[in-house]
Amino acid sequence: MTQRKSRADRRADLIDAARRAMIRHGAEGVHLNQIAEMAGLTSGAVLYHYPDLRDLLIEAHHAGMERFYEQRIRKAAGIADPARKLITTIRSGLPEGPDDAGVRLLCELGGAAGRNRVYGTLLTTLFDRQVSMYQAILETGAAQGVFTLAGDSETIGRNLVALEDAYGYRVVARHHSIDAEAAVELVLGYARLATGNPLTPIPR
Amino acid sequence: MTQRKSRADRRADLIDAARRAMIRHGAEGVHLNQIAEMAGLTSGAVLYHYPDLRDLLIEAHHAGMERFYEQRIRKAAGIADPARKLITTIRSGLPEGPDDAGVRLLCELGGAAGRNRVYGTLLTTLFDRQVSMYQAILETGAAQGVFTLAGDSETIGRNLVALEDAYGYRVVARHHSIDAEAAVELVLGYARLATGNPLTPIPR
DNA sequence: CGCGCATTTGAATCTCAATTCAACAATATC
DNA sequence: GATATTGTTGAATTGAGATTCAAATGCGCG
Numbered sequence: 001m002t003q004r005k006s007r008a009d010r011r012a013d014l015i016d017a018a019r020r021a022m023i024r025h026g027a028e029g030v031h032l033n034q035i036a037e038m039a040g041l042t043s044g045a046v047l048y049h050y051p052d053l054r055d056l057l058i059e060a061h062h063a064g065m066e067r068f069y070e071q072r073i074r075k076a077a078g079i080a081d082p083a084r085k086l087i088t089t090i091r092s093g094l095p096e097g098p099d100d101a102g103v104r105l106l107c108e109l110g111g112a113a114g115r116n117r118v119y120g121t122l123l124t125t126l127f128d129r130q131v132s133m134y135q136a137i138l139e140t141g142a143a144q145g146v147f148t149l150a151g152d153s154e155t156i157g158r159n160l161v162a163l164e165d166a167y168g169y170r171v172v173a174r175h176h177s178i179d180a181e182a183a184v185e186l187v188l189g190y191a192r193l194a195t196g197n198p199l200t201p202i203p204r
Numbered sequence: 205m206t207q208r209k210s211r212a213d214r215r216a217d218l219i220d221a222a223r224r225a226m227i228r229h230g231a232e233g234v235h236l237n238q239i240a241e242m243a244g245l246t247s248g249a250v251l252y253h254y255p256d257l258r259d260l261l262i263e264a265h266h267a268g269m270e271r272f273y274e275q276r277i278r279k280a281a282g283i284a285d286p287a288r289k290l291i292t293t294i295r296s297g298l299p300e301g302p303d304d305a306g307v308r309l310l311c312e313l314g315g316a317a318g319r320n321r322v323y324g325t326l327l328t329t330l331f332d333r334q335v336s337m338y339q340a341i342l343e344t345g346a347a348q349g350v351f352t353l354a355g356d357s358e359t360i361g362r363n364l365v366a367l368e369d370a371y372g373y374r375v376v377a378r379h380h381s382i383d384a385e386a387a388v389e390l391v392l393g394y395a396r397l398a399t400g401n402p403l404t405p406i407p408r
Numbered sequence: 409c410g411c412g413c414a415t416t417t418g419a420a421t422c423t424c425a426a427t428t429c430a431a432c433a434a435t436a437t438c
Numbered sequence: 439g440a441t442a443t444t445g446t447t448g449a450a451t452t453g454a455g456a457t458t459c460a461a462a463t464g465c466g467c468g
Contacts, residue, residue: 004415004464026319029232032456045416047457104318111312113377114302115230120377127374150397158382159394162370163363170331173317173324190363193354193397208434208445236426249446251427
């Protein structure tokens with residue numbers, strides 16, 4: 001038998017297994033057995049912890065978003081210079097390649113969000129948090145005089161998140177000319193226009 | 205029995221039924237019986253025309269995209285003034301509300317495009333066509349001197365399509381403050397920045 | 409140690425959608 | 439108007455995945 005675990009540990013495992021299974025099989029096409037297999041358990045054990053599969057899927061999506069957001073914050077955490085911070089943040093919002101797990105999961109959710117209120121709310125909340133994150137960077141840069149904002153910070157923030165989203169989809173769908181690098185450059189291009197800062201990859 | 209129809213007519217009906225069924229139940233969660241019911245037939249009849257369901261779904265997605273794209277072209281067709289044409293085109297790329305069928309179907313596809321090459325290609329192709337559409341408008345406006353482009357037309361076109369995409373998702377997911385109107389205004393805001401044209405709703 | 413509870417299995421069962429197909433009905437063909 | 443062809447049904451079958459549950463197993467604890 002598989003290593004026996006405490007309730008909390010096992011639930012954490014299952015959330016992670018569900019996340020990975022959804023990336024492979026789709027947010028809605030995923031099957032109980034696939035999640036069980038990912039976790040190295042039988043379907044009965046999964047059901048023991050989550051009698052309603054939907055609860056597990058929601059928790060898994062929630063966890064995936066939290067992980068995605070936290071990672072972005074962490075990557076930009078130590079950077080004081082607003083220009084460098086903005087560049088780093090933009091990079092962290094785009095997939096590293098077509099198989100990037102974090103972005104793939106978010107993409108899976110897009111369609112379901114139109115039919116499912118819970119998923120819609122989840123995605124909407126993430127969007128707003130990311131906008132706030134950008135606003136903070138933009139306002140700081142403006143206050144320091146390194147950014148000359150071409151509009152209010154909320155609008156620019158929204159556009160940055162929107163562009164990331166959309167180009168993330170392109171990368172994941174394997175657009176022939178919009179790969180991970182090109183996507184970064186496209187978003188950076190808008191950021192330059194909106195901040196009046198050259199945002200060179202390695203600013204002095 | 206339901207009215208009997210020719211092969212071609214019935215297939216057209218089924219494509220439309222599949223499109224509507226997918227919008228209601230999801231691109232991947234849709235069932236044969238739901239499509240049959242939408243078409244007013246039994247599952248056997250559907251299978252008679254499409255032994256492999258996937259073929260029907262692909263054709264339905266293809267038709268949905270074609271319809272979406274053609275509609276955009278048609279709405280802007282008679283307009284000579286580049287500024288008005290750009291405004292109209294932007295409007296036509298965004299959903300009219302959270303239940304907009306055209307955009308809903310495209311959103312459904314986003315997640316699947318990462319796992320399914322056919323869907324990925326379909327979406328990528330649509331993206332590129334829309335970019336070309338915008339490029340033509342931008343270039344015309346620049347040639348006439350009414351637009352002062354803040355970058356090359358391809359980049360601006362890509363950003364316009366990307367913003368439409370992303371805000372379309374927000375509207376469909378019922379974002380509390382980004383409704384259909386706000387989405388139009390956000391994309392227009394970028395278009396103003398990129399073209400240097402005020403793009404007022406009713407230009408003289 | 410041994411009791412008792414929590415976790416997991418595996419097999420049996422249930423459920424529901426896909427699939428098959430013989431029979432039937434509408435339409436076309438001559 | 440007879441016959442062939444095409445489209446459709448409805449009922450039977452199959453199959454895959456969800457669900458249930460008694461039994462087995464590991465673990466904490468007195």
